[in-house]
Amino acid sequence: MSKALNSSAPTDSEVVLGILNNSEIILKRVYVAYFPMVLQLIINNNGTTDDAKDIYQEAIIVLYNKIKAGNFELSSKLKTFLYSVCRKLWLKRLHQMSRYGGDIKDFQDHIPVEDDADMQTERDMQFSKMEGALKLLGEPCKTIIEDFYINNHSMQDICERFGYTNADNAKTQKYKCLQRLKKLFFQQ
Incomplete structure (x- = not known):
């Protein structure tokens, strides 16, 4: 050679x-x-x-x-x-x-290294699925989830906004909404 x-x-x-x-x-x-x-x-x-x-x-x-x-x-x-x-x-x-x-x-x-591109595509698909699930969720759950997770409102703020008797009741409602959201997300 x-x-x-x-x-x-x-x-x-x-x-x-x-x-x-x-x-x-x-x-x-x-x-x-x-x-x-x-x-x-x-x-x-x-x-x-x-x-x-x-x-x-x-x-x-x-x-x-x-x-x-x-x-x-x-x-x-x-x-x-x-x-x-x-x-x-x-x-x-x-x-x-x-x-x-x-x-x-x-x-x-x-x-970018192809792994990053694949991860970004997967993440985008997950966000789209979550957006779709949120639209199907309905009120008041949609607003409760958005207020808490996206707008960073406290449970006390959510309690006052929706007229719950205390923050624990609002927290229970948020939990139920979250369970419904998960179910909708995985059904898509």
């Missing part, structure tokens, strides 16, 4: 197969091929070369573990995936060190 081919970026499928086959050569090629972009990201955002090495090593471990787990599906280029993981890890590290003052400067487009 020529030296030029050895230092070039491996194809995404070569990386996946290489990791599955425990190829140190592939891991070294991935490291050489994509480390400069990570170094630039970290240096441009309050980091050092050592920080970049640490973050990149963590990202390679994430990639390695995902591939070895057998459920890794690449929905972008491997380079973009690694960049996104490094970006996310660096944001977390900056936040932990209290050096995070907003968004970080990107030098290329990035996409």
Whole structure:
């Protein structure tokens, strides 16, 4: 194998197969091929070369573990995936060190790691289901649930608004409403 081919970026499928086959050569090629972009990201955002090495090593471990787990599906280029993981890890590290003052400067487009996108889609679906269940709930339950959980009203406020004799009665009614809401939510 020529030296030029050895230092070039491996194809995404070569990386996946290489990791599955425990190829140190592939891991070294991935490291050489994509480390400069990570170094630039970290240096441009309050980091050092050592920080970049640490973050990149963590990202390679994430990639390695995902591939070895057998459920890794690449929905972008491997380079973009690694960049996104490094970006996310660096944001977390900056936040932990209290050096995070907003968004970080990107030098290329990035996409969120696919797990985050799947979680966001699932969360959106759950919110839609909850909205539908709330509409079906009817009054006074809908208003009681919204006042308590969304508008942060106290049980005493709810008691006075709906004319319950005491806050415990309002709390009992809220509990019954919540049970009905759960039932409607899971029926959808």
